[in-house]
Amino acid sequence: MAKLKIPEDIEVLKQRVILALGDVKSVQESTKADKNFLFTAKRTDAGRTLPPYYLVFFLLNDLLGFKNLGRFEKISWSLPIDFRGKAFLIEHRKFGLGVFADNLETDEIEAQEIVKNIHKAVKVAKPYFEWVASEAVKSSKLNVKNNSSNLFQRYQYLVELYKKEKQEAEDRKDEVHRETKKTSYGEATSIHIPSTQLRKNANWLATSSIEAFFSWTEHLFVHLSIIGKNIDDGEKVAHLAGAEWQVKYTTAININIKENKKFFDELILLRRQFRNFIAHGAFGKNGETFTFHSSAGAVPVLMPHQKGKNKFSLFGELSFNEDEVISLLERFIEHLWSSEIQPAMYYVMDSGLPTILTMANDGSYSRAMVSMEDMESFVEHLNYQFDQAANMDW
Structure with a gap:
Protein backbone atom coordinates (compact mmCIF):
# COMPACT_ATOMS: atom_id res chain seq x y z
CA MET A 1 0.00 0.00 0.00
CA ALA A 2 1.31 3.46 -0.92
CA LYS A 3 2.41 5.76 1.88
CA LEU A 4 -0.63 7.62 3.18
CA LYS A 5 -0.72 11.37 3.54
CA ILE A 6 -1.14 11.90 7.27
CA PRO A 7 -3.75 14.45 8.42
CA GLU A 8 -2.57 17.20 10.79
CA ASP A 9 -4.28 15.85 13.90
CA ILE A 10 -3.00 12.30 13.46
CA GLU A 11 -0.61 12.43 16.43
CA VAL A 12 -3.44 13.20 18.85
CA LEU A 13 -5.45 10.30 17.44
CA LYS A 14 -2.44 7.97 17.67
CA GLN A 15 -2.04 8.67 21.37
CA ARG A 16 -5.70 7.91 22.00
CA VAL A 17 -5.42 4.65 20.06
CA ILE A 18 -2.25 3.61 21.91
CA LEU A 19 -4.04 4.29 25.21
CA ALA A 20 -6.96 2.09 24.11
CA LEU A 21 -4.60 -0.74 23.12
CA GLY A 22 -3.15 -0.82 26.61
CA ASP A 23 -0.54 -3.59 26.83
CA VAL A 24 -0.81 -4.49 23.13
CA LYS A 25 2.47 -3.23 21.66
CA SER A 26 4.66 -3.80 18.67
CA VAL A 27 7.12 -6.66 19.20
CA GLN A 28 10.36 -5.68 20.97
CA GLU A 29 13.82 -7.26 21.17
CA SER A 30 13.01 -8.15 24.78
CA THR A 31 9.74 -9.90 23.87
CA LYS A 32 9.85 -13.55 24.96
CA ALA A 33 9.24 -16.09 22.19
CA ASP A 34 10.25 -19.65 21.34
CA LYS A 35 12.80 -19.78 18.51
CA ASN A 36 10.30 -21.62 16.28
CA PHE A 37 7.35 -19.48 17.35
CA LEU A 38 6.60 -18.15 13.86
CA PHE A 39 6.13 -21.71 12.59
CA THR A 40 4.44 -23.31 15.60
CA ALA A 41 2.01 -20.61 16.80
CA LYS A 42 -1.58 -21.88 17.05
CA ARG A 43 -4.90 -20.15 16.47
CA THR A 44 -6.70 -19.06 19.64
CA ASP A 45 -10.50 -19.10 20.04
CA ALA A 46 -10.47 -15.46 21.10
CA GLY A 47 -8.93 -14.39 17.81
CA ARG A 48 -12.02 -15.52 15.90
CA THR A 49 -13.88 -12.45 17.20
CA LEU A 50 -11.43 -9.81 15.99
CA PRO A 51 -12.78 -6.89 13.91
CA PRO A 52 -12.53 -7.18 10.11
CA TYR A 53 -9.00 -7.90 8.90
CA TYR A 54 -8.58 -4.61 7.05
CA LEU A 55 -9.45 -2.54 10.14
CA VAL A 56 -6.91 -4.44 12.21
CA PHE A 57 -4.24 -4.01 9.54
CA PHE A 58 -4.91 -0.29 9.07
CA LEU A 59 -4.93 0.17 12.84
CA LEU A 60 -1.72 -1.63 13.71
CA ASN A 61 0.39 -1.38 10.57
CA ASP A 62 -0.68 1.79 8.76
CA LEU A 63 -1.56 3.99 11.72
CA LEU A 64 0.83 2.74 14.41
CA GLY A 65 3.59 1.23 12.30
CA PHE A 66 3.61 -2.30 13.75
CA LYS A 67 6.05 -4.46 11.77
CA ASN A 68 4.57 -6.64 9.02
CA LEU A 69 6.56 -9.82 8.34
CA GLY A 70 4.93 -10.03 4.89
CA ARG A 71 3.42 -12.86 2.90
CA PHE A 72 4.02 -16.55 3.42
CA GLU A 73 2.29 -19.59 1.98
CA LYS A 74 -1.43 -19.25 2.92
CA ILE A 75 -0.66 -16.08 4.91
CA SER A 76 -1.46 -12.61 3.56
CA TRP A 77 0.22 -10.65 6.34
CA SER A 78 1.69 -11.27 9.79
CA LEU A 79 2.04 -8.78 12.65
CA PRO A 80 4.06 -9.96 15.67
CA ILE A 81 2.96 -8.20 18.85
CA ASP A 82 4.08 -7.96 22.44
CA PHE A 83 1.57 -8.42 25.24
CA ARG A 84 3.07 -8.01 28.70
CA GLY A 85 6.43 -9.26 27.48
CA LYS A 86 5.07 -12.32 25.65
CA ALA A 87 4.94 -12.78 21.87
CA PHE A 88 1.70 -13.29 19.94
CA LEU A 89 0.93 -13.11 16.24
CA ILE A 90 -1.97 -11.41 14.52
CA GLU A 91 -2.19 -12.96 11.07
CA HIS A 92 -4.56 -12.98 8.14
CA ARG A 93 -4.48 -16.56 6.95
CA LYS A 94 -6.50 -18.42 4.31
CA PHE A 95 -9.11 -19.40 6.88
CA GLY A 96 -9.40 -15.96 8.39
CA LEU A 97 -7.88 -13.43 10.73
CA GLY A 98 -6.69 -14.63 14.10
CA VAL A 99 -4.56 -14.23 17.19
CA PHE A 100 -1.93 -16.97 17.33
CA ALA A 101 -0.15 -18.07 20.49
CA ASP A 102 2.55 -20.48 21.61
CA ASN A 103 0.53 -22.36 24.24
CA LEU A 104 -3.26 -22.46 23.92
CA GLU A 105 -3.78 -23.75 27.45
CA THR A 106 -1.98 -20.84 29.09
CA ASP A 107 -2.33 -18.06 26.51
CA GLU A 108 -6.07 -18.04 25.77
CA ILE A 109 -6.92 -15.55 28.54
CA GLU A 110 -4.27 -13.10 27.29
CA ALA A 111 -5.59 -13.55 23.74
CA GLN A 112 -9.05 -12.53 24.96
CA GLU A 113 -7.60 -9.36 26.47
CA ILE A 114 -5.72 -8.60 23.24
CA VAL A 115 -8.92 -8.90 21.22
CA LYS A 116 -10.85 -6.77 23.70
CA ASN A 117 -8.24 -4.01 23.52
CA ILE A 118 -8.10 -4.10 19.72
CA HIS A 119 -11.88 -3.66 19.59
CA LYS A 120 -11.55 -0.59 21.81
CA ALA A 121 -8.79 0.83 19.66
CA VAL A 122 -10.75 0.25 16.44
CA LYS A 123 -13.61 2.34 17.82
CA VAL A 124 -11.24 5.14 18.76
CA ALA A 125 -9.59 5.02 15.30
CA LYS A 126 -12.87 5.41 13.40
CA PRO A 127 -11.97 8.91 12.08
CA TYR A 128 -8.78 7.46 10.62
CA PHE A 129 -10.64 4.68 8.78
CA GLU A 130 -13.08 7.21 7.36
CA TRP A 131 -10.17 9.31 6.15
CA VAL A 132 -8.47 6.29 4.57
CA ALA A 133 -11.69 5.41 2.75
CA SER A 134 -12.18 8.96 1.46
CA GLU A 135 -8.58 9.06 0.22
CA ALA A 136 -9.10 5.74 -1.59
CA VAL A 137 -12.14 7.14 -3.36
CA LYS A 138 -10.20 10.26 -4.39
CA SER A 139 -7.35 8.17 -5.76
CA SER A 140 -9.82 5.81 -7.53
CA LYS A 141 -8.02 2.71 -6.29
CA LEU A 142 -11.33 0.96 -5.86
CA LYS A 173 -61.41 -18.87 -14.44
CA ASP A 174 -64.63 -20.91 -14.64
CA GLU A 175 -64.30 -22.36 -11.15
CA VAL A 176 -66.95 -21.17 -8.68
CA HIS A 177 -67.50 -22.38 -5.12
CA ARG A 178 -70.85 -21.86 -3.42
CA GLU A 179 -71.49 -22.50 0.23
CA THR A 180 -74.89 -22.24 1.90
CA LYS A 181 -75.20 -21.83 5.64
CA LYS A 182 -78.21 -21.58 7.89
CA THR A 183 -78.41 -18.47 10.01
CA SER A 184 -80.99 -17.03 12.39
CA TYR A 185 -82.24 -14.96 9.44
CA GLY A 186 -82.50 -17.91 7.07
CA GLU A 187 -80.09 -19.42 4.59
CA ALA A 188 -77.12 -17.41 3.32
CA THR A 189 -75.07 -18.38 0.28
CA SER A 190 -71.49 -17.25 -0.18
CA ILE A 191 -69.68 -17.42 -3.48
Whole structure:
Protein backbone atom coordinates (compact mmCIF):
# COMPACT_ATOMS: atom_id res chain seq x y z
CA MET A 1 0.00 0.00 0.00
CA ALA A 2 1.31 3.46 -0.92
CA LYS A 3 2.41 5.76 1.88
CA LEU A 4 -0.63 7.62 3.18
CA LYS A 5 -0.72 11.37 3.54
CA ILE A 6 -1.14 11.90 7.27
CA PRO A 7 -3.75 14.45 8.42
CA GLU A 8 -2.57 17.20 10.79
CA ASP A 9 -4.28 15.85 13.90
CA ILE A 10 -3.00 12.30 13.46
CA GLU A 11 -0.61 12.43 16.43
CA VAL A 12 -3.44 13.20 18.85
CA LEU A 13 -5.45 10.30 17.44
CA LYS A 14 -2.44 7.97 17.67
CA GLN A 15 -2.04 8.67 21.37
CA ARG A 16 -5.70 7.91 22.00
CA VAL A 17 -5.42 4.65 20.06
CA ILE A 18 -2.25 3.61 21.91
CA LEU A 19 -4.04 4.29 25.21
CA ALA A 20 -6.96 2.09 24.11
CA LEU A 21 -4.60 -0.74 23.12
CA GLY A 22 -3.15 -0.82 26.61
CA ASP A 23 -0.54 -3.59 26.83
CA VAL A 24 -0.81 -4.49 23.13
CA LYS A 25 2.47 -3.23 21.66
CA SER A 26 4.66 -3.80 18.67
CA VAL A 27 7.12 -6.66 19.20
CA GLN A 28 10.36 -5.68 20.97
CA GLU A 29 13.82 -7.26 21.17
CA SER A 30 13.01 -8.15 24.78
CA THR A 31 9.74 -9.90 23.87
CA LYS A 32 9.85 -13.55 24.96
CA ALA A 33 9.24 -16.09 22.19
CA ASP A 34 10.25 -19.65 21.34
CA LYS A 35 12.80 -19.78 18.51
CA ASN A 36 10.30 -21.62 16.28
CA PHE A 37 7.35 -19.48 17.35
CA LEU A 38 6.60 -18.15 13.86
CA PHE A 39 6.13 -21.71 12.59
CA THR A 40 4.44 -23.31 15.60
CA ALA A 41 2.01 -20.61 16.80
CA LYS A 42 -1.58 -21.88 17.05
CA ARG A 43 -4.90 -20.15 16.47
CA THR A 44 -6.70 -19.06 19.64
CA ASP A 45 -10.50 -19.10 20.04
CA ALA A 46 -10.47 -15.46 21.10
CA GLY A 47 -8.93 -14.39 17.81
CA ARG A 48 -12.02 -15.52 15.90
CA THR A 49 -13.88 -12.45 17.20
CA LEU A 50 -11.43 -9.81 15.99
CA PRO A 51 -12.78 -6.89 13.91
CA PRO A 52 -12.53 -7.18 10.11
CA TYR A 53 -9.00 -7.90 8.90
CA TYR A 54 -8.58 -4.61 7.05
CA LEU A 55 -9.45 -2.54 10.14
CA VAL A 56 -6.91 -4.44 12.21
CA PHE A 57 -4.24 -4.01 9.54
CA PHE A 58 -4.91 -0.29 9.07
CA LEU A 59 -4.93 0.17 12.84
CA LEU A 60 -1.72 -1.63 13.71
CA ASN A 61 0.39 -1.38 10.57
CA ASP A 62 -0.68 1.79 8.76
CA LEU A 63 -1.56 3.99 11.72
CA LEU A 64 0.83 2.74 14.41
CA GLY A 65 3.59 1.23 12.30
CA PHE A 66 3.61 -2.30 13.75
CA LYS A 67 6.05 -4.46 11.77
CA ASN A 68 4.57 -6.64 9.02
CA LEU A 69 6.56 -9.82 8.34
CA GLY A 70 4.93 -10.03 4.89
CA ARG A 71 3.42 -12.86 2.90
CA PHE A 72 4.02 -16.55 3.42
CA GLU A 73 2.29 -19.59 1.98
CA LYS A 74 -1.43 -19.25 2.92
CA ILE A 75 -0.66 -16.08 4.91
CA SER A 76 -1.46 -12.61 3.56
CA TRP A 77 0.22 -10.65 6.34
CA SER A 78 1.69 -11.27 9.79
CA LEU A 79 2.04 -8.78 12.65
CA PRO A 80 4.06 -9.96 15.67
CA ILE A 81 2.96 -8.20 18.85
CA ASP A 82 4.08 -7.96 22.44
CA PHE A 83 1.57 -8.42 25.24
CA ARG A 84 3.07 -8.01 28.70
CA GLY A 85 6.43 -9.26 27.48
CA LYS A 86 5.07 -12.32 25.65
CA ALA A 87 4.94 -12.78 21.87
CA PHE A 88 1.70 -13.29 19.94
CA LEU A 89 0.93 -13.11 16.24
CA ILE A 90 -1.97 -11.41 14.52
CA GLU A 91 -2.19 -12.96 11.07
CA HIS A 92 -4.56 -12.98 8.14
CA ARG A 93 -4.48 -16.56 6.95
CA LYS A 94 -6.50 -18.42 4.31
CA PHE A 95 -9.11 -19.40 6.88
CA GLY A 96 -9.40 -15.96 8.39
CA LEU A 97 -7.88 -13.43 10.73
CA GLY A 98 -6.69 -14.63 14.10
CA VAL A 99 -4.56 -14.23 17.19
CA PHE A 100 -1.93 -16.97 17.33
CA ALA A 101 -0.15 -18.07 20.49
CA ASP A 102 2.55 -20.48 21.61
CA ASN A 103 0.53 -22.36 24.24
CA LEU A 104 -3.26 -22.46 23.92
CA GLU A 105 -3.78 -23.75 27.45
CA THR A 106 -1.98 -20.84 29.09
CA ASP A 107 -2.33 -18.06 26.51
CA GLU A 108 -6.07 -18.04 25.77
CA ILE A 109 -6.92 -15.55 28.54
CA GLU A 110 -4.27 -13.10 27.29
CA ALA A 111 -5.59 -13.55 23.74
CA GLN A 112 -9.05 -12.53 24.96
CA GLU A 113 -7.60 -9.36 26.47
CA ILE A 114 -5.72 -8.60 23.24
CA VAL A 115 -8.92 -8.90 21.22
CA LYS A 116 -10.85 -6.77 23.70
CA ASN A 117 -8.24 -4.01 23.52
CA ILE A 118 -8.10 -4.10 19.72
CA HIS A 119 -11.88 -3.66 19.59
CA LYS A 120 -11.55 -0.59 21.81
CA ALA A 121 -8.79 0.83 19.66
CA VAL A 122 -10.75 0.25 16.44
CA LYS A 123 -13.61 2.34 17.82
CA VAL A 124 -11.24 5.14 18.76
CA ALA A 125 -9.59 5.02 15.30
CA LYS A 126 -12.87 5.41 13.40
CA PRO A 127 -11.97 8.91 12.08
CA TYR A 128 -8.78 7.46 10.62
CA PHE A 129 -10.64 4.68 8.78
CA GLU A 130 -13.08 7.21 7.36
CA TRP A 131 -10.17 9.31 6.15
CA VAL A 132 -8.47 6.29 4.57
CA ALA A 133 -11.69 5.41 2.75
CA SER A 134 -12.18 8.96 1.46
CA GLU A 135 -8.58 9.06 0.22
CA ALA A 136 -9.10 5.74 -1.59
CA VAL A 137 -12.14 7.14 -3.36
CA LYS A 138 -10.20 10.26 -4.39
CA SER A 139 -7.35 8.17 -5.76
CA SER A 140 -9.82 5.81 -7.53
CA LYS A 141 -8.02 2.71 -6.29
CA LEU A 142 -11.33 0.96 -5.86
CA ASN A 143 -13.14 -2.26 -6.56
CA VAL A 144 -16.90 -1.87 -6.90
CA LYS A 145 -18.79 -4.83 -5.49
CA ASN A 146 -20.92 -6.53 -8.11
CA ASN A 147 -24.36 -7.75 -6.95
CA SER A 148 -25.88 -7.72 -10.44
CA SER A 149 -26.39 -11.47 -10.73
CA ASN A 150 -28.18 -11.80 -7.37
CA LEU A 151 -30.43 -8.84 -8.12
CA PHE A 152 -31.29 -10.29 -11.51
CA GLN A 153 -32.10 -13.68 -9.97
CA ARG A 154 -34.55 -11.93 -7.65
CA TYR A 155 -36.24 -10.34 -10.66
CA GLN A 156 -36.40 -13.71 -12.47
CA TYR A 157 -37.86 -15.43 -9.43
CA LEU A 158 -40.67 -12.88 -9.11
CA VAL A 159 -41.46 -12.97 -12.83
CA GLU A 160 -41.73 -16.75 -12.78
CA LEU A 161 -44.09 -16.57 -9.79
CA TYR A 162 -46.17 -13.96 -11.64
CA LYS A 163 -46.46 -16.16 -14.72
CA LYS A 164 -47.37 -19.19 -12.64
CA GLU A 165 -50.06 -17.32 -10.71
CA LYS A 166 -51.47 -15.75 -13.87
CA GLN A 167 -51.66 -19.12 -15.61
CA GLU A 168 -53.44 -20.69 -12.65
CA ALA A 169 -55.96 -17.83 -12.68
CA GLU A 170 -56.61 -18.52 -16.36
CA ASP A 171 -56.90 -22.28 -15.79
CA ARG A 172 -59.43 -21.75 -12.97
CA LYS A 173 -61.41 -18.87 -14.44
CA ASP A 174 -64.63 -20.91 -14.64
CA GLU A 175 -64.30 -22.36 -11.15
CA VAL A 176 -66.95 -21.17 -8.68
CA HIS A 177 -67.50 -22.38 -5.12
CA ARG A 178 -70.85 -21.86 -3.42
CA GLU A 179 -71.49 -22.50 0.23
CA THR A 180 -74.89 -22.24 1.90
CA LYS A 181 -75.20 -21.83 5.64
CA LYS A 182 -78.21 -21.58 7.89
CA THR A 183 -78.41 -18.47 10.01
CA SER A 184 -80.99 -17.03 12.39
CA TYR A 185 -82.24 -14.96 9.44
CA GLY A 186 -82.50 -17.91 7.07
CA GLU A 187 -80.09 -19.42 4.59
CA ALA A 188 -77.12 -17.41 3.32
CA THR A 189 -75.07 -18.38 0.28
CA SER A 190 -71.49 -17.25 -0.18
CA ILE A 191 -69.68 -17.42 -3.48
CA HIS A 192 -65.92 -17.85 -3.82
CA ILE A 193 -64.16 -17.45 -7.18
CA PRO A 194 -60.50 -18.56 -6.83
CA SER A 195 -59.39 -16.83 -10.04
CA THR A 196 -60.22 -13.41 -8.53
CA GLN A 197 -57.62 -13.77 -5.79
CA LEU A 198 -55.15 -15.41 -8.18
CA ARG A 199 -55.40 -12.42 -10.51
CA LYS A 200 -54.75 -10.11 -7.56
CA ASN A 201 -51.74 -12.20 -6.61
CA ALA A 202 -50.45 -12.00 -10.18
CA ASN A 203 -50.82 -8.22 -10.16
CA TRP A 204 -48.90 -7.91 -6.90
CA LEU A 205 -46.15 -10.16 -8.22
CA ALA A 206 -45.93 -8.15 -11.43
CA THR A 207 -45.58 -4.99 -9.33
CA SER A 208 -42.76 -6.60 -7.34
CA SER A 209 -41.13 -7.79 -10.57
CA ILE A 210 -41.04 -4.25 -11.93
CA GLU A 211 -39.49 -2.93 -8.74
CA ALA A 212 -36.92 -5.74 -8.85
CA PHE A 213 -36.13 -4.91 -12.48
CA PHE A 214 -35.39 -1.26 -11.69
CA SER A 215 -33.36 -2.25 -8.62
CA TRP A 216 -31.25 -4.56 -10.78
CA THR A 217 -30.72 -2.05 -13.58
CA GLU A 218 -29.86 0.77 -11.13
CA HIS A 219 -26.96 -1.44 -10.01
CA LEU A 220 -26.13 -2.92 -13.42
CA PHE A 221 -25.77 0.41 -15.22
CA VAL A 222 -23.07 1.62 -12.81
CA HIS A 223 -20.94 -1.44 -13.57
CA LEU A 224 -21.59 -1.22 -17.30
CA SER A 225 -20.48 2.42 -17.20
CA ILE A 226 -17.16 1.47 -15.61
CA ILE A 227 -16.45 -1.33 -18.07
CA GLY A 228 -17.99 -0.03 -21.27
CA LYS A 229 -17.51 3.71 -20.85
CA ASN A 230 -14.29 3.75 -18.79
CA ILE A 231 -15.71 5.68 -15.84
CA ASP A 232 -12.54 5.39 -13.76
CA ASP A 233 -12.85 8.17 -11.18
CA GLY A 234 -13.96 7.06 -7.72
CA GLU A 235 -15.87 10.23 -6.95
CA LYS A 236 -17.65 10.10 -10.32
CA VAL A 237 -18.65 6.50 -9.68
CA ALA A 238 -19.96 7.42 -6.23
CA HIS A 239 -21.94 10.27 -7.77
CA LEU A 240 -23.29 7.98 -10.50
CA ALA A 241 -24.36 5.40 -7.91
CA GLY A 242 -26.59 8.05 -6.31
CA ALA A 243 -27.89 9.48 -9.58
CA GLU A 244 -31.36 9.03 -11.09
CA TRP A 245 -32.12 5.90 -13.09
CA GLN A 246 -32.23 7.79 -16.39
CA VAL A 247 -28.76 9.25 -15.78
CA LYS A 248 -27.38 5.78 -15.15
CA TYR A 249 -29.03 4.45 -18.32
CA THR A 250 -27.68 7.22 -20.55
CA THR A 251 -24.21 6.90 -19.01
CA ALA A 252 -24.03 3.15 -19.56
CA ILE A 253 -25.88 2.90 -22.87
CA ASN A 254 -25.50 4.96 -26.02
CA ILE A 255 -28.94 6.45 -26.69
CA ASN A 256 -27.77 7.76 -30.07
CA ILE A 257 -28.39 4.21 -31.23
CA LYS A 258 -32.04 4.01 -32.31
CA GLU A 259 -32.97 0.80 -30.49
CA ASN A 260 -31.33 1.95 -27.26
CA LYS A 261 -33.27 5.23 -27.41
CA LYS A 262 -36.55 3.41 -28.09
CA PHE A 263 -36.14 1.25 -25.01
CA PHE A 264 -35.11 4.26 -22.94
CA ASP A 265 -38.27 6.16 -23.88
CA GLU A 266 -40.53 3.23 -22.99
CA LEU A 267 -38.77 2.34 -19.77
CA ILE A 268 -38.55 5.88 -18.45
CA LEU A 269 -42.28 6.28 -19.10
CA LEU A 270 -42.95 3.09 -17.17
CA ARG A 271 -40.70 4.19 -14.33
CA ARG A 272 -42.26 7.61 -14.01
CA GLN A 273 -45.85 6.41 -14.20
CA PHE A 274 -45.68 3.17 -12.35
CA ARG A 275 -42.69 2.87 -10.05
CA ASN A 276 -42.88 6.46 -8.80
CA PHE A 277 -46.52 5.82 -7.98
CA ILE A 278 -45.57 2.82 -5.82
CA ALA A 279 -42.55 4.58 -4.31
CA HIS A 280 -44.75 7.40 -3.04
CA GLY A 281 -46.93 5.08 -1.01
CA ALA A 282 -49.42 4.56 -3.89
CA PHE A 283 -50.33 8.26 -3.76
CA GLY A 284 -48.29 9.22 -6.81
CA LYS A 285 -46.95 12.71 -7.47
CA ASN A 286 -49.93 14.23 -9.26
CA GLY A 287 -52.98 13.44 -7.15
CA GLU A 288 -53.67 10.11 -8.84
CA THR A 289 -55.39 8.70 -5.77
CA PHE A 290 -57.55 11.71 -4.92
CA THR A 291 -61.22 12.08 -5.78
CA PHE A 292 -63.56 15.00 -5.29
CA HIS A 293 -67.24 15.01 -4.43
CA SER A 294 -69.81 15.88 -7.08
CA SER A 295 -73.42 15.24 -7.96
CA ALA A 296 -72.14 12.46 -10.20
CA GLY A 297 -70.39 10.83 -7.27
CA ALA A 298 -66.67 10.55 -6.59
CA VAL A 299 -64.52 11.88 -9.46
CA PRO A 300 -60.75 11.44 -9.84
CA VAL A 301 -58.85 14.69 -9.40
CA LEU A 302 -56.62 13.58 -12.29
CA MET A 303 -59.30 12.71 -14.86
CA PRO A 304 -58.84 10.48 -17.94
CA HIS A 305 -58.49 13.45 -20.32
CA GLN A 306 -55.34 14.43 -18.41
CA LYS A 307 -53.55 11.16 -18.99
CA GLY A 308 -51.71 12.34 -22.09
CA LYS A 309 -49.11 9.71 -22.99
CA ASN A 310 -49.82 7.54 -19.97
CA LYS A 311 -49.56 4.12 -21.53
CA PHE A 312 -49.88 2.15 -18.31
CA SER A 313 -53.09 3.21 -16.57
CA LEU A 314 -52.80 3.89 -12.86
CA PHE A 315 -56.14 5.56 -12.36
CA GLY A 316 -59.01 4.27 -10.31
CA GLU A 317 -57.57 0.95 -9.16
CA LEU A 318 -53.87 0.24 -9.27
CA SER A 319 -54.14 -1.74 -12.49
CA PHE A 320 -52.05 -2.15 -15.60
CA ASN A 321 -51.47 -4.57 -18.43
CA GLU A 322 -49.04 -6.90 -16.68
CA ASP A 323 -48.21 -8.88 -19.82
CA GLU A 324 -47.39 -5.73 -21.75
CA VAL A 325 -45.07 -4.43 -19.05
CA ILE A 326 -43.30 -7.75 -18.38
CA SER A 327 -42.88 -8.23 -22.13
CA LEU A 328 -41.17 -4.83 -22.34
CA LEU A 329 -38.76 -5.77 -19.57
CA GLU A 330 -37.95 -9.12 -21.15
CA ARG A 331 -37.36 -7.59 -24.58
CA PHE A 332 -35.01 -5.04 -23.06
CA ILE A 333 -33.03 -7.75 -21.29
CA GLU A 334 -32.70 -9.71 -24.54
CA HIS A 335 -31.57 -6.51 -26.25
CA LEU A 336 -28.81 -5.92 -23.68
CA TRP A 337 -27.37 -9.36 -24.42
CA SER A 338 -27.36 -8.78 -28.18
CA SER A 339 -26.29 -5.12 -28.26
CA GLU A 340 -22.90 -3.46 -28.55
CA ILE A 341 -22.39 -3.84 -24.76
CA GLN A 342 -22.63 -7.65 -24.81
CA PRO A 343 -19.00 -8.10 -23.62
CA ALA A 344 -19.65 -5.80 -20.66
CA MET A 345 -22.85 -7.71 -19.86
CA TYR A 346 -20.85 -10.94 -19.83
CA TYR A 347 -18.33 -9.49 -17.36
CA VAL A 348 -20.95 -8.02 -15.03
CA MET A 349 -23.53 -10.81 -15.14
CA ASP A 350 -21.47 -13.98 -15.61
CA SER A 351 -18.04 -13.46 -14.11
CA GLY A 352 -18.97 -12.82 -10.47
CA LEU A 353 -16.10 -10.30 -10.36
CA PRO A 354 -16.19 -6.77 -8.97
CA THR A 355 -15.48 -3.91 -11.34
CA ILE A 356 -12.01 -2.47 -10.83
CA LEU A 357 -11.46 1.23 -11.47
CA THR A 358 -7.75 0.88 -12.09
CA MET A 359 -8.56 -1.46 -14.99
CA ALA A 360 -10.88 1.13 -16.47
CA ASN A 361 -8.05 3.66 -16.09
CA ASP A 362 -5.28 1.55 -17.65
CA GLY A 363 -7.35 0.44 -20.64
CA SER A 364 -7.78 -3.22 -19.64
CA TYR A 365 -11.55 -3.05 -20.00
CA SER A 366 -11.37 -1.16 -23.30
CA ARG A 367 -9.15 -3.85 -24.80
CA ALA A 368 -11.44 -6.61 -23.53
CA MET A 369 -14.53 -4.86 -24.96
CA VAL A 370 -13.31 -5.42 -28.53
CA SER A 371 -15.07 -8.80 -28.77
CA MET A 372 -16.74 -11.51 -26.70
CA GLU A 373 -13.66 -13.71 -27.21
CA ASP A 374 -11.40 -11.01 -25.76
CA MET A 375 -13.71 -10.49 -22.80
CA GLU A 376 -14.02 -14.22 -22.08
CA SER A 377 -10.23 -14.57 -22.12
CA PHE A 378 -9.85 -11.52 -19.88
CA VAL A 379 -12.42 -12.80 -17.37
CA GLU A 380 -10.75 -16.23 -17.26
CA HIS A 381 -7.39 -14.63 -16.50
CA LEU A 382 -8.83 -12.30 -13.87
CA ASN A 383 -10.74 -15.12 -12.16
CA TYR A 384 -7.50 -17.10 -11.96
CA GLN A 385 -5.80 -14.16 -10.23
CA PHE A 386 -8.67 -13.80 -7.77
CA ASP A 387 -8.59 -17.53 -7.01
CA GLN A 388 -4.86 -17.37 -6.38
CA ALA A 389 -5.33 -14.45 -4.01
CA ALA A 390 -8.24 -16.14 -2.21
CA ASN A 391 -6.14 -19.27 -1.69
CA MET A 392 -3.13 -17.13 -0.70
CA ASP A 393 -1.04 -19.00 -3.23
CA TRP A 394 1.76 -16.48 -3.57
